[in-house]
Amino acid sequence: MQQPRPATLIAELSYQCPLHCPYCSNPLDIGHEKYRNELETEHWIRTFREARALGVLQLALTGGEPMLRRDLLELCAGAREAGLYSSLITAGVNFTPERAEALKSGGLDHVQISIQSPDAADNDRIAGNRSFAKKIAAARLVKELDFPLTINCVLHRQNLDRIEEILDLALELGAQRLELANTQYYGWAVPNQEALMPTREQLQRAEEAVGRFRDRVGPKVDVLWVLPDFYEDLPKPCMGGWGRTAIVVAPNGDVLPCHAASTIPGLEFANVREHPLEWIWNESDAFTRFRGTGWMQEPCRTCPLGRQEVDFGGCRCQALRLTGDAAATDPVCRYSAHHDRVVAARDSAQTDELVYRAIKRRVRT
Amino acid sequence: MSRPRLVTGARLQYDDVREEHLLLVPEGAVRLNPTAAAVLELCDGERSVEEIVSTLAARYEGADLRDDVEGLVDGLTQRGLVVDAAA
Numbered sequence: 001m002q003q004p005r006p007a008t009l010i011a012e013l014s015y016q017c018p019l020h021c022p023y024c025s026n027p028l029d030i031g032h033e034k035y036r037n038e039l040e041t042e043h044w045i046r047t048f049r050e051a052r053a054l055g056v057l058q059l060a061l062t063g064g065e066p067m068l069r070r071d072l073l074e075l076c077a078g079a080r081e082a083g084l085y086s087s088l089i090t091a092g093v094n095f096t097p098e099r100a101e102a103l104k105s106g107g108l109d110h111v112q113i114s115i116q117s118p119d120a121a122d123n124d125r126i127a128g129n130r131s132f133a134k135k136i137a138a139a140r141l142v143k144e145l146d147f148p149l150t151i152n153c154v155l156h157r158q159n160l161d162r163i164e165e166i167l168d169l170a171l172e173l174g175a176q177r178l179e180l181a182n183t184q185y186y187g188w189a190v191p192n193q194e195a196l197m198p199t200r201e202q203l204q205r206a207e208e209a210v211g212r213f214r215d216r217v218g219p220k221v222d223v224l225w226v227l228p229d230f231y232e233d234l235p236k237p238c239m240g241g242w243g244r245t246a247i248v249v250a251p252n253g254d255v256l257p258c259h260a261a262s263t264i265p266g267l268e269f270a271n272v273r274e275h276p277l278e279w280i281w282n283e284s285d286a287f288t289r290f291r292g293t294g295w296m297q298e299p300c301r302t303c304p305l306g307r308q309e310v311d312f313g314g315c316r317c318q319a320l321r322l323t324g325d326a327a328a329t330d331p332v333c334r335y336s337a338h339h340d341r342v343v344a345a346r347d348s349a350q351t352d353e354l355v356y357r358a359i360k361r362r363v364r365t
Numbered sequence: 366m367s368r369p370r371l372v373t374g375a376r377l378q379y380d381d382v383r384e385e386h387l388l389l390v391p392e393g394a395v396r397l398n399p400t401a402a403a404v405l406e407l408c409d410g411e412r413s414v415e416e417i418v419s420t421l422a423a424r425y426e427g428a429d430l431r432d433d434v435e436g437l438v439d440g441l442t443q444r445g446l447v448v449d450a451a452a
Contacts, residue, residue: 005382005383007394008392052382053382054382055380055382055383057378057380057387057389057394058389058392058393058394060392083378085376085378085389085390085391085394087391087392109374109376109389109391110374110391110392112391112392146373147373147374148372148373148374148375148390148391150391150392176372176373176374176391176445177391177392218445219442219443219444219445220445221445222445
């Protein structure tokens with residue numbers, strides 16, 4: 001059977017990060033021994049070439065904080081040589097003029113900077129690090145160097161009410177794109193779910209503000225706004241479908257179909273040190289387990305809306321977390337027998353207490 | 366639109382895996398037919414739409430591509446992927 005062609009490679013260069021965001025999508029065991037064994041430069045560059053040969057066009061250099069990799073410049077040059085369009089997904093705190101200029105001339109295509117809030121003190125509180133001023137300086141430097149700039153802000157109940165300030169800040173900084181990513185409940189967001197889950201009213205006000213901004217500003221700023229799963233009743237095609245469009249490579253070279261796939265017990269992840277990417281994509285257990293529709297159970301198997309190849313059953317990690325079975329229908333779906341658990345989660349008691357991301361040497365169980 | 370150019374960071378590339386022309390943009394790609402790729406190669410911020418049309422007419426033996434050029438430039442302008450260098 002002809003396999004789909006991937007379009008995106010998400011290269012998690014390192015789980016080290018100066019920030020401590022309580023919704024980080026990295027695994028909870030980022031301090032585990034296995035992640036300290038980071039890939040060498042040549043592993044990454046070979047992976048970029050193999051990814052391009054498979055059809056990948058877009059490379060996201062991310063982490064943790066990708067700027068903590070000392071070979072970042074070589075990696076950008078390798079990406080350009082391979083024919084990939086490279087994006088640096090950074091917190092912006094290590095984005096010095098010297099390094100930024102070197103990355104520009106080295107072949108980096110695009111810079112995405114995160115903000116945690118448009119308010120300095122609030123940004124620093126959520127990030128667990130004094131970083132706001134550095135982020136703003138980094139964004140200005142990105143523009144001076146004529147990189148395209150994306151600002152991203154992960155949204156949750158503690159910053160959604162500042163949506164208009166976020167939009168205005170992105171406009172003022174000259175961002176071409178603004179990613180407004182409502183928190184997804186994986187990684188560190190799971191222990192923080194009650195502190196992050198927004199109210200329906202907050203989401204509605206924010207969506208209206210986005211609409212007004214788009215009308216006022218036009219295509220100059222492309223605003224990406226995605227409603228969080230928990231307020232929908234049909235699932236999203238998570239990662240564009242399992243093993244269909246994206247490849248995630250963890251700092252140690254493990255290759256995953258999505259950021260959170262390591263939470264699924266029994267899934268075997270092949271490593272780029274040991275296998276060609278083509279084999280991993282086409283044949284490995286992790287990529288073939290939930291690819292296509294053959295693995296589906298009811299109600300997906302006889303979906304009354306015929307959405308098997310629209311949403312691909314939704315998110316496997318969410319199905320696992322809320323039903324105990326990674327092969328179940330994503331309970332966001334109104335036809336899932338467990339949809340009440342999504343409703344209960346969004347209506348659950350809410351708090352403002354945050355659990356900060358931290359690299360611990362011991363794995364929590 | 367007087368002198369169209371690609372938005373900052375957009376890059377034309379031929380994808381030899383899919384065998385098609387693409388406009389690569391931050392975290393995305395727009396598939397292009399060969400005519401669209403030829404038009405966008407001329408959107409350098411120096412040529413006017415008029416000049417792009419006449420350059421293509423010379424290249425393709427007098428073909429009148431005015432509607433194609435204007436349609437493509439307008440469509441991509443509305444998506445923020447082409448901007449006016451004279452603005």
